[in-house]
Amino acid sequence: MSFKSSIAITAGKTSHWFLHNFMHGGTSLPGKLTLKIDPDVLKALAKNYEIVIITGTNGKTLTTALTVKVLQAKYGNVLTNKSGSNMKQGIVTAFLTAQKTSSGKNLAVLETDEANVPIVCEYIKPKMFVLTNLFRDQMDRYGEIYTTYGKILKGVLMHPDALVLANGDAPIFNSKELPNKVVYYGFADKAEKDQLAPANTDGLLCPGCQHILHFKYRSYSNLGKYFCPNCGFKRPKLTYKVDRILAQTPQSSKFTINGHEVDLHIGGTYNIYNALAAYAVGSQLEVEPKTICQALSQNDEKVFGRQEVIDLDGKEVTMILVKNPVGLDQVLEMIKTDDKPFSLAVLLNANYADGIDTSWIWDGDFENLPFDKIPSVLTGGERYKDITFRLRVAGVPEENFAQRESLKDVLAYLKTMPTEHIYVLATYTAVLQLRKLLADEGYIKGGMD
Known part of the structure; x- marks a missing residue:
């Protein structure tokens, strides 16, 4: 570690201590201060970590929290930006406040703003990228979904050895050939019937021939078992899948993933996707299915907001x-x-x-x-x-x-x-x-x- 990085890290840790003991906390200011002193400090901070980057439009924060719970069940402490401060300065702050894990395995699970994926990837070497979904969001900042995906891919392509764990129900994540190994997760819980998504749904054109995509079933929006009747483009094989949805209320969901039952104490089909992504990450990092399901089924305090x-x-x-x-x-x-x-x-x-x-x-x-x-x-x-x-x-x-x-x-x-x-x-x-x-x-x- 360089002298400059050491000074920057000391200043950042000191500012974090002061803000959290005498003010009302702070999730990005310590990172901003640290980066001001050493713009490259993230490279030193992240050097000895196995890093999972979680990005996409919806579900980043909860997917990150659930993934951390799953990994903690086996590995103990896991570094994360639990506040949802998901730009470069917030991620630097997360590393400044890291605690050592008792297992000896340094894991970091980082919620990352879509546009910040390539920025962060200049300084860290991810082991895995998790892509949740892409929907129209903050048009003034991101543009349409293909532009957003291009920003994410810029970061992914910097690290061709990293695993990409993607929502297979989202056609956009199957639209580009990648040098990375790609593993898909999705839903397989419904009877099949040829259908179209509503006309105002984003991302419905086949990337191969621009024909309108059809679905054998949909979970919501443009997510589901899609196929192109014109050129044969279709949803890839799923490695991790929701087999059955057993019960849903506004406060909970009960379902099975690859035959293993999860009792999630939070409602909404979109949150089943988040739990599925966390299950997939845990499985890829050698956590047993029983342990994963127990972690996901814990009735913990809800995540901020x-x-x-x-x-x-x-x-x-x-x-x-x-x-x-x-x-x-x-x-x-x-x-x-x-x-x-x-x-x-x-x-x-x-x-x-x-x-x-x-x-x-x-x-x-x-x-x-x-x-x-x-x-x-x-x-x-x-x-x-x-x-x-x-x-x-x-x-x-x-x-x-x-x-x-x-x-x-x-x-x-x-x-x-x-x-x-x-x-x-x-x-x-x-x-x-x-x-x-x-x-x-x-x-x-x-x-x-």
Whole structure:
């Protein structure tokens, strides 16, 4: 390690200690300071680690958390950026605060922003890339899905010896020949029937001949057992697959992966994909199936903003991050399965981290919400007027509708909502802001760590 790197790492660790002992924590500032002193410091920090990079549009944070749980069951401590700070500076901070593992195997599981994959890959040598999915997201930052995939591939191609573990149900991940070994996971739980995806679904053109792809079955959006009736392009063979979905509620899912049962204490079909990816990583790193399933079935505290359940004066508030049309629709599908009346709050911001273009809310299927069993609906956030208009168009009864711009007023109104259970759907910075208020009032321990 160079003298410059040593100075940078010492400064970063010192700033992290100060921020976490005297301030309210910090997940990217120590990394920023360290990189300011030594822009190449990540190379020294990551030198002795076997690294798994997890990237894609939806599910990075939860897939990372589940993967860490699986690997910890065998290897002990696993370095990770658990806060979801997934750009270069956040990843540097994760390495600055690493603890040594008792097993002697230094493992790192890094959630990585799609555009930061090639940036990070200049300095580290991944053992494995995990590709979750690609959907239209933050168009002002990423562009369309093919541009985003190109950014990811730029990083992957820097390391042709790394294994690529990809969602085989996503056609885009089978669209390019790679020098890397590629292993696929996906769903195999439905009867087959020739069908098309809805017309407004992204990524439906065959990469070989540009014909519209068909499906033998779909899980959601453009994910499923796809094939091209024109040229024969089709979904690759799956190594890891969900065989059966046994039960689903808004709070849980029970299913089997390669015949092994998992009882996941978080709802949503999209989260079954996340658990499947974690299972695949564990299997590739020689964790036994029984151990993997036990780890995935543990009823742990929810991950920051991902179906995190908070007790608000006796009300059960489930906070869920939403950021793009596909993710939003999956959340709406999930909460529709609740068999009891519930209240709903939707909080919309449009900062850089959220995506400044809010037009995606019009692609969310709010119209099919069961408003007859939602006695109270609240909109809030910096762009509350936009989401209010959207929900009015969707048909929210005016007598059940309230709007609050200030999140302090949102929090006060949540306490008055008439149902025991409240779902709060919020964009990224709105989640951060609301969690800070909840921490300030003592409802949660605070911060993102």
